[in-house]
Amino acid sequence: MADQSSSEAKKEIQWHKRMACRLLCMGPTPHHIAFIMDGNRRYAKKLNVERIAGHRRGYSTLLEVLKWCNHLNVKIVTVYAFALDNFKRSKHEVDSLMELAAQKVTEMLDARREITQYGVRVNILGNLDRLPPKLQQAMARVMQSTRGHNRLTLNIAFAYSAKQELADATAKVAKGLESGTLREDDINTELLERCLYTAEQPHPDLLIRTSGETRLSDFLVNQCRRGTCLSFIQPLWPELSFWQFWAVIFSYQRQYRFINDERNRLKILEGPNKSISSRPSPHSGPTQDDRVKAFMRKVELEHEHIVDKFAINNSGGPVHTKSW
Numbered sequence: 001m002a003d004q005s006s007s008e009a010k011k012e013i014q015w016h017k018r019m020a021c022r023l024l025c026m027g028p029t030p031h032h033i034a035f036i037m038d039g040n041r042r043y044a045k046k047l048n049v050e051r052i053a054g055h056r057r058g059y060s061t062l063l064e065v066l067k068w069c070n071h072l073n074v075k076i077v078t079v080y081a082f083a084l085d086n087f088k089r090s091k092h093e094v095d096s097l098m099e100l101a102a103q104k105v106t107e108m109l110d111a112r113r114e115i116t117q118y119g120v121r122v123n124i125l126g127n128l129d130r131l132p133p134k135l136q137q138a139m140a141r142v143m144q145s146t147r148g149h150n151r152l153t154l155n156i157a158f159a160y161s162a163k164q165e166l167a168d169a170t171a172k173v174a175k176g177l178e179s180g181t182l183r184e185d186d187i188n189t190e191l192l193e194r195c196l197y198t199a200e201q202p203h204p205d206l207l208i209r210t211s212g213e214t215r216l217s218d219f220l221v222n223q224c225r226r227g228t229c230l231s232f233i234q235p236l237w238p239e240l241s242f243w244q245f246w247a248v249i250f251s252y253q254r255q256y257r258f259i260n261d262e263r264n265r266l267k268i269l270e271g272p273n274k275s276i277s278s279r280p281s282p283h284s285g286p287t288q289d290d291r292v293k294a295f296m297r298k299v300e301l302e303h304e305h306i307v308d309k310f311a312i313n314n315s316g317g318p319v320h321t322k323s324w
Helices: 002-009 015-024 040-047 051-071 084-088 091-110 112-118 133-145 162-179 189-194 242-270 288-311
Strands: 032-036 076-083 120-125 152-160 206-209 229-232
Touching: 015 051, 015 242, 040 051, 051 076, 051 091, 051 152, 051 242, 076 084, 076 091, 084 091, 084 152, 091 112, 091 133, 112 120, 120 133, 133 288, 152 162, 162 189, 162 288, 206 242, 229 242
Parallel strands: 032 076, 032 206, 076 152, 120 152, 206 229
Antiparallel strands: none
């Protein structure tokens, strides 16, 4: 039944595009693609319409891109939807974006059948404390309802910054030390990476930014430092076409051997993480590996608890949390 629903989902683009995707699937395709969806406001200005109309068109483009990714057997898609710095924009624009986000996330909840058909798991990466209660609850509920899906993971970076992400990861590790779950010799860069919002997910193979800008804008900086292919393309996000996306994937395939060699070189340069070991401790008690596994499980359960707390908020007021 699951295979049948997956097959039906993959019929939703035109036949010649399906054939083009099959051609690409004969070569290496990215497991994880990240998108900086830039250009919505310039698109609105170009058409002389309100900015929010550009953002609505950008959401429609995202839905199309997810279909294309599904046909290429991409397993993880991460999109930069709203940066923490975006709160500096005008109150009218921020309020409009929050309302649009709440509307679209609610539509996801209403479309549970389609989401299940695609097997999409939705994660929100960012600081939910900064969001309106209505949006907090809708985002938490869509995360709750898709926890068991595993065909495609959609990470939506909302109220996100890479600096805040690293600060939160450091706070989790510090709390693990304080509680006695971890010891000082358990801490290394690998553990910090596992405490990022993307947790145990592989880092992006490919990052695409539209609109011609050539910077990361504090997006997945920690995850893209090791062999991620960066592609900066000219079309504005709402104008991105299938064939422009297809050309990016084809270019990625042409560079794949170099990208893979570079990743392996960086792994050798960094060397093994020697802090995490399954060897018995000279003291009685659990090994480092056991402690780290217990710590990561505790982090995962705390995250689920926070999401559940947001989801059942019936007060109408904001829910404030501190990450474990």
